[in-house]
Amino acid sequence: MKNGQRPGAGEVVLKTVGLTKRFDKIVAVDGLDVEVRAGEVLGFLGPNGSGKSTTVGMILSLIRPTSGHVELFGQDLTKRRDVIRRRVGAIIETPAFYPYLSGRDNLRALAKAAGGVSDSRIEELLSMVSLTERAGGKFKTYSLGMKQRLGIASTLLTDPALVILDEPTNGLDPAGQREVRGIIPRLATEGRAVLLASHLLNEVEQVCDRVIIIRRGKMVEQGTVGDLLSRGGHLDIEISADEVETALRTLRAVPGVEKVMADETGRRLTVLAETEGRIINKALAERGIYAAAIVPRRGTLEQIFLDLTEGSTPGEQTVDGKAERRQGREG
Amino acid sequence: MLSLLNSELFRLVKRPMPWIMLLILAIGVALLYGALWAVLETASNANDADGLSGNLRIGATTGLGLGLVSTLATILVIIIASSMIGAEYGWGTIRTLLPRASGRMPLAIAKLVTIGLFVTILVAFGYLVSLAMSALVTSAAGLNDDLGDGFVVHSLASVGRVIYTTVPYAALSFMVALWSRSNAAGISVGLAIYLLEDLVLAIIGLAGDAVDWLPDLLLSDNVSAILALNNVEEAGFGGVNPAGGPDPWQAAGTLALWTALFLAIALVIFHRRDVTNE
Numbered sequence: 001m002k003n004g005q006r007p008g009a010g011e012v013v014l015k016t017v018g019l020t021k022r023f024d025k026i027v028a029v030d031g032l033d034v035e036v037r038a039g040e041v042l043g044f045l046g047p048n049g050s051g052k053s054t055t056v057g058m059i060l061s062l063i064r065p066t067s068g069h070v071e072l073f074g075q076d077l078t079k080r081r082d083v084i085r086r087r088v089g090a091i092i093e094t095p096a097f098y099p100y101l102s103g104r105d106n107l108r109a110l111a112k113a114a115g116g117v118s119d120s121r122i123e124e125l126l127s128m129v130s131l132t133e134r135a136g137g138k139f140k141t142y143s144l145g146m147k148q149r150l151g152i153a154s155t156l157l158t159d160p161a162l163v164i165l166d167e168p169t170n171g172l173d174p175a176g177q178r179e180v181r182g183i184i185p186r187l188a189t190e191g192r193a194v195l196l197a198s199h200l201l202n203e204v205e206q207v208c209d210r211v212i213i214i215r216r217g218k219m220v221e222q223g224t225v226g227d228l229l230s231r232g233g234h235l236d237i238e239i240s241a242d243e244v245e246t247a248l249r250t251l252r253a254v255p256g257v258e259k260v261m262a263d264e265t266g267r268r269l270t271v272l273a274e275t276e277g278r279i280i281n282k283a284l285a286e287r288g289i290y291a292a293a294i295v296p297r298r299g300t301l302e303q304i305f306l307d308l309t310e311g312s313t314p315g316e317q318t319v320d321g322k323a324e325r326r327q328g329r330e331g
Numbered sequence: 332m333l334s335l336l337n338s339e340l341f342r343l344v345k346r347p348m349p350w351i352m353l354l355i356l357a358i359g360v361a362l363l364y365g366a367l368w369a370v371l372e373t374a375s376n377a378n379d380a381d382g383l384s385g386n387l388r389i390g391a392t393t394g395l396g397l398g399l400v401s402t403l404a405t406i407l408v409i410i411i412a413s414s415m416i417g418a419e420y421g422w423g424t425i426r427t428l429l430p431r432a433s434g435r436m437p438l439a440i441a442k443l444v445t446i447g448l449f450v451t452i453l454v455a456f457g458y459l460v461s462l463a464m465s466a467l468v469t470s471a472a473g474l475n476d477d478l479g480d481g482f483v484v485h486s487l488a489s490v491g492r493v494i495y496t497t498v499p500y501a502a503l504s505f506m507v508a509l510w511s512r513s514n515a516a517g518i519s520v521g522l523a524i525y526l527l528e529d530l531v532l533a534i535i536g537l538a539g540d541a542v543d544w545l546p547d548l549l550l551s552d553n554v555s556a557i558l559a560l561n562n563v564e565e566a567g568f569g570g571v572n573p574a575g576g577p578d579p580w581q582a583a584g585t586l587a588l589w590t591a592l593f594l595a596i597a598l599v600i601f602h603r604r605d606v607t608n609e
Contacts, residue, residue, distance in 0.1 A: 053608065060430045062606040082433050090430055093608055096423030100346055109342050113431040115334035154427070 007038040007073065013162045013193035014059065018068035021054050021217075028054040030217040031068065036193045038161065041184055043208035043225070044197040045301075047309045051217035052197045053093055056164055059195075060090055072162065085114055090164035095151025099140035103131055103150045106139055110154055117157050125153040130179070144171030152180065156187075163187055166197045181207050201302040205229075211301065213308050220308045225301065233299045234272045235280060238292040241266040247289050254283045335432055335441035339415075343445055348414065352407045356457045359403050360396060364464035367395075371472060388474040389465045390482065393489035394562045396461025401493045401558060404454050405500050405525055412446045412501035413517025417508030425606055439601050443594070446501055454493045458486070489561040496554040499586050500525055502593035509597050524550065546576075550589060553582035 007013050014036040021029040029051040036042045046052045057063035059070050061081060070077040073087065097106040104126060111117035126135045129149035134142070142150065148171050155163050165184070169177040184207045188194050198204050204211060204225075211228055213221040221228065239247055244266045251260045251271055257280075259272040271280060277294045284291055343349055367387055374380040386395045419425040432438040469476050479485075500521055508517025528551040535542055546552040556577045577585070 057605070057607065062426060062429055064603075064605060084430050085433055088430065092426045094423070096427050098342060098346075098424055099422060101342070105341075105345055109338050109345075110427065110431050112341050113335055113338035113428060 007161055007191070007193070009039045009191065011038045012036070012071075013038050013073060014195065015071040016055070016059070016068065017071065019055065019058060019065055019070065020067045021051075021058060021063060022066045028217050029058070029065075032214065032217070032219055034212060034219070036162065036195050038191055038193050039188055040209040041188045041194040041196055041207055043204035043211040044195055044214070045199075045201070045204060045211060045305055046197075046214040048199075050214050050309070052214065053166065054217075055214075056090065056092055056166060056195075056197060059164065060084060060088065060092065062092070086116075086158050087160050088162045088164065089155030089158065089160035091148075091151040091155055091166055091168060092164075093166050094170070095147050095154070097139045097147070097150060097154075100138065102136050102138055103142065103146070104135040106150065107154060107157060111157050114158050121157065121159075125156055128156075128183070129153045145173060145176050148172055148180075149176070152183065160192065162193045162195070164195045164197075167199065168196070169198075169200060169203060177203070201300070201305055205301045213305060215309045221304070228301065228304050229299045231299065231304065234270055234297050235277055236293070236295045236297055237269040237271060237280070237284075238267060238294075239269065239284070239289055243289045244269070246287055247284060250283055250287045250289070251280065254280060332433065332437040332441060335437050336444055338428075338431075339441045339445040340448070343449065349411065349449060352411065352453065353456055356400065356403050356407065356453060357460045360399060360457060360460045361464055363399050364396070364461075364468055368468045368472065371468075384472070384474050387465060387468045387472070389462065389469045389476055390478045392458070392461045392465045393486060396465055397458055397489050397493055397561055398558075400454060400457030400461060401496065401561075404450065404457060404493065405497045406522065407453060408446070408450050408497045408501045409504045409521035409525060410518050411449055413504040413508040413521060414514050415442050415446055415508075416505055417512070417514030417517050420508075420512035421514055423608070426608070429606060435602050436598065439598055443505070446505065447498075450494055450497050450501060454490055454497070458490050458493075492557050492561060495583065496557055496586065499550055499554075499590045499593065502590045502597070506593045506597040506600075510600055547581075548585065550586065552576050553585045556582040557586070 012035050014034070016032050016034045019029055019032040019034075020027070032051070032055060034042075034044075034055075044052055044055070054063060058065050059072075059077075061077060061084060072080070072083050075083060077083070097103075098109065101109060104122065107122045107125065108119075111122060123132070126132045129152055131146060131149055131153065134146060139147070139150070148168060152165070152168055155165065168184070169180050172180060181203060184194060184196060188209070196204065196208060208225055210224050211222065212219055237247070244262050247269060248260055248262060251257055251269070254273070257271060257273040261270045262268070263270070273280065277296055281291060281294055364387065367383055371380060371383045371387065374383065385391060419428065429435070429438065468474065503524060504517040504521030506517075507520040508514055511517065528549060532546050532549070532551065535545065557579050559576075560579055576582075
């Protein structure tokens with residue numbers, strides 16, 4: 001693949017192999033294997049201090065791995081350092097620019113450093129992020145949202161094949177967030193690979209094709225968003241309070257049921273199961289229990305994320321993601 | 332490397348700091364000549380007036396004017412060299428810039444070349460302002476306007492010597508700012524060494540002759556040995572230090588060794604150290 005060309009759809013653009021970073025005794029990243037392919041948006045999730053920024057730092061050669069390596073476009077990064085300059089665009093945490101320069105001049109300065117970027121490309125990007133009118137203003141006078149938008153424009157200066165965005169909607173108002181969320185999938189549609197590190201799980205759910213969740217530097221889950229959400233689904237069942245004990249015993253015996261919980265009112269059961277609702281209904285009916293409602297609930301990424309990174313159980317999180325604890329008995 | 336140099340120069344030109352420095356230098360030189368001219372006009376002692384006339388005339392610009400330029404330029408260069416790298420860490424722009432660079436070494440070298448270009452412009456500009464002010468005073472006060480033989484060569488050599496003697500301080504402050512990731516630390520250490528080295532050596536000298544050799548190994552005496560040639564109008568690119576002390580060529584070698592040491596440490600740190608958000 002020559003410099004400047006877009007990789008073919010599905011081609012592995014970024015690969016980390018056993019990537020590890022130790023800071024003295026602290027293991028920030030521990031044997032991380034990640035692949036990002038052209039045309040996909042990969043969500044990179046993890047709580048604060050989980051190693052996301054350190055991983056991005058290693059991908060961009062800002063941080064030296066203790067062991068393992070990074071491959072960009074099939075080439076070992078240590079041997080082709082210049083690949084980053086032309087083919088990778090990144091915002092690392094809060095976008096940092098020269099405060100005494102205007103937004104436009106900041107892009108010009110970076111364009112000159114990278115080489116081969118025209119003024120018309122800069123204007124095109126300023127327009128794309130709705131900064132044309134304020135492009136002549138000093139960066140230090142920009143709002144956080146404007147800084148974020150300038151950061152996004154800077155990532156695209158060299159028309160990169162890999163875009164790394166770390167919290168790109170941080171500080172944006174809802175309209176700005178929606179705008180950026182519209183841009184991200186478009187980048188992938190144009191054939192780029194996008195690595196999106198974000199705390200906004202709703203955002204990741206909306207724009208990512210695949211998700212990787214890391215905790216303490218280790219990957220704890222990965223898969224397509226659809227797969228992860230299907231794993232986090234459950235059934236809510238409403239029954240009479242005096243039938244709870246029987247229902248719990250019955251449901252625990254149904255094949256495919258992983259966990260059954262009752263809330264404190266005793267009228268609602270939450271069932272984690274791969275079994276369909278009609279089989280649950282049949283099992284209850286055979287014991288003379290007729291549910292008032294059986295409602296399948298889709299899982300959320302937030303629920304799965306918290307399960308994996310905080311050790312909470314799915315039942316401790318409501319389906320709409322609010323931290324409302326069910327203090328019920330677990331069956 | 333050229334694209335990085337292009338970016339560094341673009342930012343330098345757009346930055347207010349270098350322009351303010353040029354202004355400070357011009358004002359400093361203008362004030363010096365203005366003040367001495369005023370003194371000359373009111374001097375009642377003929378010997379004082381003769382001494383001042385000798386220094387203010389255009390043929391002596393490499394002594395008086397360039398002497399002030401040397402002091403101011405060294406201070407300003409310490410500030411700009413430190414800022415060139417320290418501010419990148421302070422603003423966090425090092426994390427934005429490095430992924431755009433073809434490598435760490437090319438980026439560091441582009442910065443050092445930019446500092447070198449700025450020093451050259453600063454000293455040359457200061458000298459031109461000195462010449463202009465001296466010409467003005469020479470004309471207004473009716474001083475001797477003979478430039479003497481080899482004035483151009485002596486001017487070029489003198490400007491070159493001033494530039495050369497600022498380089499170790501620039502390298503030192505660059506190294507400290509890089510090591511500490513702090514603009515302020517680079518400036519503080521650079522200025523402290525520049526302004527206090529003589530004082531500290533004088534105090535150490537009180538201990539006796541046992542450490543007589545020490546000043547020859549440090550910066551200040553070697554800088555003085557080289558700059559002393561600016562007062563010798565026939566010195567050209569060579570000459571003997573009229574004030575005693577180290578031989579100018581030996582001094583130049585010592586300064587080169589210090590510069591090489593500072594830059595080597597800076598480049599090794601920059602090459603090896605992780606760039607995090609600390």
